[in-house]
Amino acid sequence: MGTISHAAATPAEDVTPAAVTAPAAARIGGPGTVLSEAQVTAFVAEQLAGVDLDGRSVCLVIPDGTRSCPLPLLLSAVHGALAGRVTRLTALVALGTHAAMGERELAAHLGHPEGGLAGRYPGLTVLNHAWWEPSTFVSLGTVPAERVGELSGGLLHQEVDVRLNRAVVEHDVALVLGPVFPHEVVGFSGGNKYFFPGVAGAEIIDLSHWLGALITSAEIIGTRGITPVRALINEAAAMIPARRLALCVVAQSGTGALHAAAFGTPEDAWAAAAEVSAETHVRYLDAPVRRVLSVMPEKYEDIWTAAKGFYKLEPVVADGGEVVLYAPHVRELAAMHPEIAEIGYHCRDYFTAQWDRFKGLHWGVLAHSTHLRGAGSYDPEHGERFRVTVTLATGIPEDVVRGANLNYLDPAEVDPAAFAADPDTMVVPQAGEVLYRLR
Template sequence: MLQHQIIAPAGQTLIEDEIRSALFLHLEKQFSGQRVLVLIPDHTRSMPLPFLFRGLTEALRGVRQLDFMVALGTHAPLSEASLNQLVGISAEERRARCAHIGLLNHAWNDPSALVSIGAIEKDEMRQLAGNDWHASLPERVDIRINQAALAYDHILILGPTFPHEVAGFSGGAKYLFPGISGPDMINATHWLGALAGVLKTIGVKDTPVRAMIHAGAQKVRTPITLLAAVVENQALSGLFIGDYRSAWSAAADLSAQRHIRWCDRSYQRVLSCAQPMYDELWTGAKAMYKLEPVVAPGGELIIYAPHLDTVSRVHGKSIYEIGYHTLPYFVQQWDRFKHVPLGVLAHSTHVRGAGNMENGIEKPNIRVTLASKIPAEDCARLNLGYLDPASIHAADWQNREEEGILYVPHAGEILYRRR
């Protein structure tokens, strides 16, 4: 049930006192004497987390134990200094005022940190996948989750909701799967999203992946409350408090209104400027996902990220092994690629975009070019185009939409679609 919602008028954001009052009203006495685990995003998601961290820690002063875990999925763990920075506290505050509060990383690849709570069997997987089912999906998915999820009296999920390339919209129970889950759920959900395709998934509320996420969440016995945020200009324009289904659903509806830009035409060239918070292509590729729908067939999308020098700290070796390719390239040569983690294959197809195979030749719908610190020879190996970022001047790209050129200065969260 949706317990509370506050929504700012279009073009405005919520007042901090309004948000703080909502947190106290619904959280201050609800969890007295309980052990509470709060799941939060890492630095690659926009949200005023330091403000919300302060509000939550004040509202939850009556709990017996309070810990925050970064729902990393397969992202690299944060250092102690980075954890402090994420929630907006100093090292001194961590030792004093916040000494009783745990700041934890999820460890997706540490079997000792995970526990199995069930499985998704072959028949259920077929049902969840529907028309997107493919024999490359695993016949059985072990639903493993960070064992901390079972060690508390209550789980709070605090995170933003945006259009998402794998789940349709981010947020909600996605902070469980893949947020604090084991590799089976991470790989299977991402590959199912790849089979469905970004163009058919992103900005869509009811998707096979969301159904799979909720199927896994049903097996978590710890009670869960969701604080779903909708973020604009680094501030909240909406906050929804309730169970992980209803609060997420309401947040996704508002996200669809605030985070989708409708265009009257397609563009031959798009300069999509990845935000500095994306410090590797694994996340910086959101600059591709959110713009692909408005790139004309045969057109070019440039991921402009002059700060970026890494493909992926965790998965880089596998990505360099296979490069970036369309979905048919992999499924039509499955024996050649079936050893690669499904999550890596999914990322590859998402970055390269839609396309097909003709007489054994890959035919992507658009060209994808990378303008970053990743050198030209690496881009060639990865099957991406290369452009020297120093050759790009923003002024040359602005106000040229009538020419079929689109400039997007803060790409990665707002979805662009054809009207």
Template sequence: GWPRVRVFNHSWDDPASLSTVGEISAEEAFQLTDGRINHRVPVRLNRKVTEYDHIIACGPVFPHEVAGFSGGTKYLFPGIAGPEIIDFTHWLGALVTNLGTIGIVDTPVRRVIDRAAAMVRTPLTCLTLAIHGSDLHGLWLGEPDVAFREAARLSAQLNVVRLPQPVRSVLSMPSERYDDLWTAAKAMYKTEAVVADGGEVIIYAPFLKEVSFTHGRLLDQVGYHVSEYFLKQWDRYASVPGTILAHSTHVKGTGTFDAASGIERPRIEVTLATGIPEERCRRINLGYRDPATIQPEDWEGHDDRLLVKHAGEQLYRLAGR
């Protein structure tokens, strides 16, 4: 039915499939990231972008843990980018933290993404949607910045739930569409902000049996830690891709690490009640709970508990923040 349509898989790790369109210098990186990163990064993306007359990026805008909101020029970077800027943007997001990023339009990562996109000579038009569940509430077609910001403004109204006070425990139930923790981790990202200090997010997904089908080996080696754990032992972890470190810190959440004592103090606890064995949960530095011992209804009707079904679809924040 679509004889002139072709679908290509983006091979981010194949240099032959990428084209360099520019570079962000160390000085510019320092400025864009508010002093967090001061090294250069080549700007590479799928070379097919340079072989067409026009790019149309189509998709929804939601609160996002790395960029603040998804959509816009994010479809280029890191969407179809090379590994350098993928790692750069994700590690930057980790340094800013999920709490300082998600649901915010203007973020350091968004500035880097937009700067990289400005180096692409092929014209870009965005067909941007604001949706709630499966219902379309708004659609914009035009310049990426305008379309993105309008959709983000409406998405912030549609997809952010505000609570009057923090809770001690969240039972966060991701959809069965997620088949590993790497993707189901949105159950943590989008509920972290409403958990009181010393509280807990329980990711309840008995169907989930794998940490990451793509990155599981590395995550078994690195584990899940707060960002200070890596920053204060950078010689040990500098060679680990920034995307891996970012995922690790986003799932673990904020906290501190004392290098002298080796003691790590996360702000909240993250517990897996999944099909991932207890031994592996402990090995990667996450809590474990047997999902058979959990009754989701126990999290309903309590001021200090929260049950979130289809976790990851909406962002939970405290009122006034």
């Protein structure tokens, strides 16, 4: 195995908007804008008309159901601009390691009647990223340990095999299509993140997520510019043989409308969209709050995904405070990663202090553990000490919740109106996308 630096990680430099070089991407909209469907469709048509795609095969890398954006609008615009021009058009759902989407889910997600894909999108093939199937992948090569050390700021020194869904490699062009939000692992999501971890193999998923965990979610989330994790992702993406393009959008959280859309290389389109996301998806408070009730939408089906209600609120909770994830519909910790119930949720230092015990497990699972448990410390004599309490008010049995090292609250006892009436509590509806920070 490679080595880990146990020194305290420092966040990537927060690049202010004035310091960011203007990205070489076309963009419409902005923080104060809500785009019409006609504007979006015209923008997509114009941008794709300007790219030499005739006679090429194109793989669209699209989000799964846990990401908010008007996907039927975007996919219709892209399909309309490419149908008849390209030899083959495939949509690959970037599951990462989420559960596969079934026919009914995909139909709702893509905006066509169940069984009616060909009627809405003639000639389009839709694939789930089958991350559980080894034959899904092709290796693009490796990032050497020395280079990983450079990109990670010395936090990790391990060679990593860069495996990617072969559908991307077997098309001439890979076009990323999806939203940008503040993100707990990389700073802001989108762009090349749709390749890694979106349709990538376990090795680089584990490495990149553990790098984010070493820096910590609270430090990296909403960080502008190229974070160490983004740098690692970009390094891997440069190995993709297909031509890479991206349509990155900024969704109005809770409505599905768009503030902005940007087109260009994944690096440039992402940078243009991230500028807007930083202005629209971040709320600032003047003082910390004692308690947060994060009301989780039903699109988050387990704690693996619903944990975003903690990530996005941890920065504004006072020391000794509490985040309550209210999601009565959630009935399991992680549908695709049941081992989290055995590992439990712990702070970063719990793992780094006992690395020989944990290094053989999936680092992505360890990263998720630290992201939800938040800031804390560990020593063998006193055990773990946490900055905030994490409470689940879900359909998960109490013994499972407490066994995973989290606090339990019966969801039947939760009255959001009563929580809202408490001056020490902030209730956040539709939690999971907007980041809250202190000024």
